Amino acid sequence: MRGNGIGQRRAPVKVLVVDDHPLFRFAVRQFLDRHERFRVVAEAASAHEAVQQAELHRPDLALVDLRLPGINGLQVTRLLKRQNGKLPVVLLSADENESWLLGALQVGAAAFLAKDSEPREMLAVLEAVVAIEDRLPQQILDRPHLARRVLGELQRYVVGEAGLESPDAVLTVRELQVLDCVALGMSNKEIAEALFITEQTVKNHMTSILRKLGAQDRVDVILAAVRQGWVVMTPSRSAASA
Numbered sequence: 001m002r003g004n005g006i007g008q009r010r011a012p013v014k015v016l017v018v019d020d021h022p023l024f025r026f027a028v029r030q031f032l033d034r035h036e037r038f039r040v041v042a043e044a045a046s047a048h049e050a051v052q053q054a055e056l057h058r059p060d061l062a063l064v065d066l067r068l069p070g071i072n073g074l075q076v077t078r079l080l081k082r083q084n085g086k087l088p089v090v091l092l093s094a095d096e097n098e099s100w101l102l103g104a105l106q107v108g109a110a111a112f113l114a115k116d117s118e119p120r121e122m123l124a125v126l127e128a129v130v131a132i133e134d135r136l137p138q139q140i141l142d143r144p145h146l147a148r149r150v151l152g153e154l155q156r157y158v159v160g161e162a163g164l165e166s167p168d169a170v171l172t173v174r175e176l177q178v179l180d181c182v183a184l185g186m187s188n189k190e191i192a193e194a195l196f197i198t199e200q201t202v203k204n205h206m207t208s209i210l211r212k213l214g215a216q217d218r219v220d221v222i223l224a225a226v227r228q229g230w231v232v233m234t235p236s237r238s239a240a241s242a
Contacts, residue, residue: 016050016057035123047068050080059087072230171212175205213225
């Protein structure tokens with residue numbers, strides 16, 4: 001699929017690394033760049049940066065940390081998959097929480113990797129997902145009780161007890177980028193600079209977000225995002241004033 005022709009080496013797989021810890025991103029870059037098969041072409045520390053870097057570099061694979069500040073890794077995966085439905089996304093986490101596994105399945109991630117995975121395991125998973133082999137379903141099936149939960153959810157969809165569309169589907173990719181910036185406590189001016197748009201455009205997006213989420217102000221927006229599980233609040237994080 002990514003070969004350069006008969007008798008030539010395959011082009012390296014372009015990788016986007018999304019994690020808010022610079023040292024971790026550096027370590028992943030150093031590790032992958034030692035293998036000719038992979039090349040890190042871009043890094044991002046947040047959802048809105050991930051979208052920008054994906055647009056700019058068109059990666060073949062994305063590695064996304066689950067516990068990002070602002071919009072979490074599950075929603076980053078949704079955003080990246082909206083941009084490019086064929087982009088395989090591997091979610092990374094320091095802990096293999098089963099709720100994260102279910103969430104990863106729902107957003108279309110190709111695999112889930114613990115951050116303390118062995119290097120060989122990581123390379124094997126990346127090779128598999130690049131070859132269009134989703135590892136996540138098998139990770140779910142390896143836990144029978146978790147597989148039963150997934151089956152139960154599918155049955156609910158069949159009988160119409162649950163909606164197939166996520167609530168965040170009402171927001172555009174740009175609106176979710178703005179929401180990410182708001183969750184990070186950025187002002188309208190800072191958001192405009194980060195997204196390379198005007199402050200008026202930011203205000204227009206905010207008006208649309210407020211309307212779609214039925215919110216009155218920025219605090220309301222963040223609370224709605226927290227209720228939906230898009231954002232995990234920490235004591236140090238608060239919405240900036242408009």
